[in-house]
Amino acid sequence: MKRIIQIVDTYAYGDAIGNHVTAIYKKLKELGYxxxxxxxxxxxxxxNYAQHLNEYCxxxxxxxxxxxxxxxxxxxxxxxxxxxxxINYHNITPAHFMAPYNANYVKIIESxxxxxxYLADKAAAVIADSDYNGNELRKMGYKCPIFTxxxxxxxxxxxxxxxxxxxxxxxxxxxxxxxxxxxxxNKKQEDVILDFYYYNKYFNPQSRLILVGNYNNGIExxxxxxxxxxxxxxxxxxxxTGHIRFKEILAYYRVxxxxxxxxxxxxxxxxxxxxxxFDVPIVAYDSxxxxxTLGEAGILLKEKNHPLAxxxxxxxxxDNSLQEEMKKQGKxxxxxxxxxxxxxRMIDILSSI
Amino acid sequence: xxxxxxxxxxxxxxxxxxxxxEVRFSELPIPVLYGKFIxxxxxxxxxxxRVIGK
Numbered sequence: 001m002k003r004i005i006q007i008v009d010t011y012a013y014g015d016a017i018g019n020h021v022t023a024i025y026k027k028l029k030e031l032g033y034x035x036x037x038x039x040x041x042x043x044x045x046x047x048n049y050a051q052h053l054n055e056y057c058x059x060x061x062x063x064x065x066x067x068x069x070x071x072x073x074x075x076x077x078x079x080x081x082x083x084x085x086x087i088n089y090h091n092i093t094p095a096h097f098m099a100p101y102n103a104n105y106v107k108i109i110e111s112x113x114x115x116x117x118y119l120a121d122k123a124a125a126v127i128a129d130s131d132y133n134g135n136e137l138r139k140m141g142y143k144c145p146i147f148t149x150x151x152x153x154x155x156x157x158x159x160x161x162x163x164x165x166x167x168x169x170x171x172x173x174x175x176x177x178x179x180x181x182x183x184x185x186n187k188k189q190e191d192v193i194l195d196f197y198y199y200n201k202y203f204n205p206q207s208r209l210i211l212v213g214n215y216n217n218g219i220e221x222x223x224x225x226x227x228x229x230x231x232x233x234x235x236x237x238x239x240x241t242g243h244i245r246f247k248e249i250l251a252y253y254r255v256x257x258x259x260x261x262x263x264x265x266x267x268x269x270x271x272x273x274x275x276x277x278f279d280v281p282i283v284a285y286d287s288x289x290x291x292x293t294l295g296e297a298g299i300l301l302k303e304k305n306h307p308l309a310x311x312x313x314x315x316x317x318x319d320n321s322l323q324e325e326m327k328k329q330g331k332x333x334x335x336x337x338x339x340x341x342x343x344x345r346m347i348d349i350l351s352s353i
Numbered sequence: 354x355x356x357x358x359x360x361x362x363x364x365x366x367x368x369x370x371x372x373x374x375e376v377r378f379s380e381l382p383i384p385v386l387y388g389k390f391i392x393x394x395x396x397x398x399x400x401x402x403r404v405i406g407k
Contacts (some may be wrong), residue, residue: 100383190378202371224384232376299355307371311362322358 003034003059004350005083008067009074011039011050014246016151016270017067017090018046023152024065025049027343033351040074058082063350065127068092068119069267071112075119084124084353090151091133091267091289092116097186101219116140124353127346129268132289149346150293150337151268158250158277166251174237175207175317178256178280180249180271181263183215183223183240190229191262191285191304197233198310204317207237212252214243253278258313261285262304269293273337276330281316281323283309297333298326 006025012018021037026049028035037050053074058064062083068075069090079085095109117140126146128134134146170176177196181187189211196209215223223240230238241252259275261284272293275282282298284290291300299312316322 194374194378197374198371202369221384225378225381228381228384229376229378232381233374299358301359307366307373308359308362310371311366311369312359314365315358315362322355326355 013043075115162251
């Protein structure tokens with residue numbers, strides 16, 4: 001039997017790609033596959049699931065399942081191994097979003113795109129998280145088979161107990177508008193803030209905006225600018241959580257009355273699926289893979305019209321029957337991602353290469 | 354399938370006549386940060402010794 005070797009540059013705990021890698025590893029093991037995961041950087045909490053890349057002894061029969069999402073030396077080095085290369089493309093945030101805030105990030109992103117072009121004729125196949133990601137590679141000249149298989153989300157984890165302090169603090173009758181995602185210019189938190197400004201001022205002053213996400217990430221100047229912006233707009237009810245524990249994230253989903261997404265670049269957008277899981281009605285701007293992931297499970301805004309977004313938020317929050325319908329659609333969409341068939345399809349693709 | 358909600362929202366908005374804010378995110382200066390960037394395996398690039406410019 002061929003070995004299936006997962007390789008990722010940074011194997012991080014709790015992020016979407018790290019969870020995805022772990023889920024695939026566990027399923028491969030459960031099914032009796034010969035498998036291993038190698039990485040340059042391994043979070044100590046994942047030490048049981050991966051080894052350092054230096055320990056990898058390659059074999060021409062290996063299937064190398066390489067997770068590509070950022071610029072790094074490994075993107076080119078991975079072609080030197082003897083096995084067949086299958087890329088799992090998670091997308092790379094376009095550099096122009098970061099350009100005003102961090103020149104180092106821009107360099108990393110640009111090298112990531114250059115590497116992705118370089119790999120175009122070296123991969124035996126690609127598994128993309130979304131059609132959006134797959135189409136991006138087709139435009140970059142990839143001729144190998146490209147399959148769309150959604151990122152694997154660990155739903156069992158969401159059943160954990162949410163943080164009681166967060167629950168107690170924010171379950172106070174004030175409507176909580178929530179967005180979850182690292183504080184980053186492509187996520188357009190400034191547009192979420194502006195939507196909220198109109199909603200809070202002209203529709204419902206008994207409301208609060210909670211931006212859940214890490215801001216200590218090399219683009220702190222963007223975070224500081226967001227704070228200044230909220231201040232200039234006179235918004236008082238805004239919370240930046242920063243990097244928080246998983247059970248706190250669960251609590252913010254549980255207290256959320258509406259999930260608002262204005263992101264302009266997502267390769268998949270796991271928080272949309274999480275919001276569906278927690279029955280939170282979703283209003284989102286239609287960009288990149290957002291519409292594809294959302295499907296019929298939320299309200300998709302086709303334009304950046306902030307007063308209109310606020311009016312839509314008001315419609316949703318005031319109308320219980322609309323919320324129920326949105327939750328129903330959310331559950332239907334969730335069952336598509338949740339079904340478990342995707343991980344088997346991924347493994348079928350890998351074992352057939 | 355929720356187009357009707359957007360249409361209703363448009364009608365409500367037309368009645369409200371909301372003035373547009375003059376505060377523009379794009380017109381605000383980007384705070385200047387001085388410091389040293391390091392690579393952190395679990396959290397990506399991080400800034401240490403941060404100083405915020407005026």
